[in-house]
Amino acid sequence: MAAFVKNVWYMAGWSEEMGDAPLARRIANVPRVFFRTTDGAVKALQDRCPHRFAPLSMGKIAGDALQCPYHGLTFDGAGQCVRNFFSDKIPAGAQVQSWACIERDGIIWMWNGDPQSADPTKIHDFEVVRDAPGRKVLRGYTHMNAPYEFATDNLMDLSHIEFVHQGTFAGDGVIFAGKHSVIDEGDTLHSNWWMEKVPAPIAAKPPYADGQIVDHWLDMRWNAPASMKLDIGATLPGKPREEGYQVGGQAHIVTPESETTSHYFTANTRTHAIDDVGMDAFLTNLFNTAFNEEDKPVIEASFANMGTDDFWAAMPLSLGVDQGGTRARRKIEALLKAEASHG
Numbered sequence: 001m002a003a004f005v006k007n008v009w010y011m012a013g014w015s016e017e018m019g020d021a022p023l024a025r026r027i028a029n030v031p032r033v034f035f036r037t038t039d040g041a042v043k044a045l046q047d048r049c050p051h052r053f054a055p056l057s058m059g060k061i062a063g064d065a066l067q068c069p070y071h072g073l074t075f076d077g078a079g080q081c082v083r084n085f086f087s088d089k090i091p092a093g094a095q096v097q098s099w100a101c102i103e104r105d106g107i108i109w110m111w112n113g114d115p116q117s118a119d120p121t122k123i124h125d126f127e128v129v130r131d132a133p134g135r136k137v138l139r140g141y142t143h144m145n146a147p148y149e150f151a152t153d154n155l156m157d158l159s160h161i162e163f164v165h166q167g168t169f170a171g172d173g174v175i176f177a178g179k180h181s182v183i184d185e186g187d188t189l190h191s192n193w194w195m196e197k198v199p200a201p202i203a204a205k206p207p208y209a210d211g212q213i214v215d216h217w218l219d220m221r222w223n224a225p226a227s228m229k230l231d232i233g234a235t236l237p238g239k240p241r242e243e244g245y246q247v248g249g250q251a252h253i254v255t256p257e258s259e260t261t262s263h264y265f266t267a268n269t270r271t272h273a274i275d276d277v278g279m280d281a282f283l284t285n286l287f288n289t290a291f292n293e294e295d296k297p298v299i300e301a302s303f304a305n306m307g308t309d310d311f312w313a314a315m316p317l318s319l320g321v322d323q324g325g326t327r328a329r330r331k332i333e334a335l336l337k338a339e340a341s342h343g
């Protein structure tokens with residue numbers, strides 16, 4: 001069975017990563033190159049010239065096409081060779097694979113299947129991290145030496161906050177005071193925490209003061225392959241959520257680079273202190289510590305520690321709170337199986 005689902009949208013990068021130069025990014029173990037055409041559209045091609053296999057990402061953008069750095073063969077956004085410096089003829093077979101891309105919410109999404117079957121209605125909503133008036137969005141990227149499912153396990157089971165995030169989000173047992181629920185809606189999974197009468201979490205200070213007692217929620221939404229959105233909020237005890245403070249929200253989107261490595265994209269939106277550069281610096285440092293220095297080492301070490309064992313064959317214990325990650329794994333397996341049986 002293939003290792004990666006084909007017919008889903010993978011996050012290829014943030015909009016601002018796709019500038020004037022081609023961007024090389026391996027996704028699902030295939031080297032790909034992304035570039036913008038003159039109308040701003042993002043194109044994705046196989047990052048390997050069919051002549052002597054130079055990475056096209058080392059070349060340059062020429063109008064609406066990409067020129068190989070080695071002998072100049074030039075490919076359009078559909079992967080067709082459109083220029084050969086040595087002849088008027090384009091050699092047969094002078095083409096590379098291409099994939100459909102759509103830019104939405106500041107995210108470049110790439111359909112990993114046949115471009116003809118790319119379905120824009122299957123892109124999941126991340127409006128919450130789109131730049132807009134009254135918001136400040138901070139975006140990040142972390143490379144992980146672990147499969148994307150290990151990052152999903154981490155994000156769909158936020159009980160780790162109390163242990164892993166001692167330097168950032170841990171809240172003196174706040175998670176233990178919470179109720180956890182996993183809701184399965186077919187293509188979508190939710191892993192939600194609801195914590196009553198707890199001290200305001202760091203994400204809700206301000207507007208709440210240090211030590212203010214609140215009801216607090218952390219709602220994580222998952223879609224394949226590993227596109228997760230986190231809603232964070234707090235309200236005064238017993239008050240409806242709408243009367244409280246809904247932190248802008250976060251994106252946690254993980255794209256497999258290979259069977260053993262991943263691209264982990266994060267974004268955080270806030271609706272308070274949006275022009276406060278001190279707040280930018282504080283949050284950038286907070287997220288860097290949380291994701292790079294707290295999550296990443298334990299995820300990578302857990303995967304390394306599994307050695308060559310298969311995840312299920314190693315018989316992982318179930319603690320209940322880990323159901324979100326387990327179900328996400330099962331859904332990916334079902335998608336792979338369905339794709340395998342349809343050829």
Ligand code: FES
Pocket residue numbers: 049050051052053054068069070071072073
């Ligand atoms: S390797 Fe690309 S043109 Fe020769």
Ligand SMILES: [Fe+2]
Pocket residue numbers: 154160161164165290295
């Ligand atoms: Fe974490």
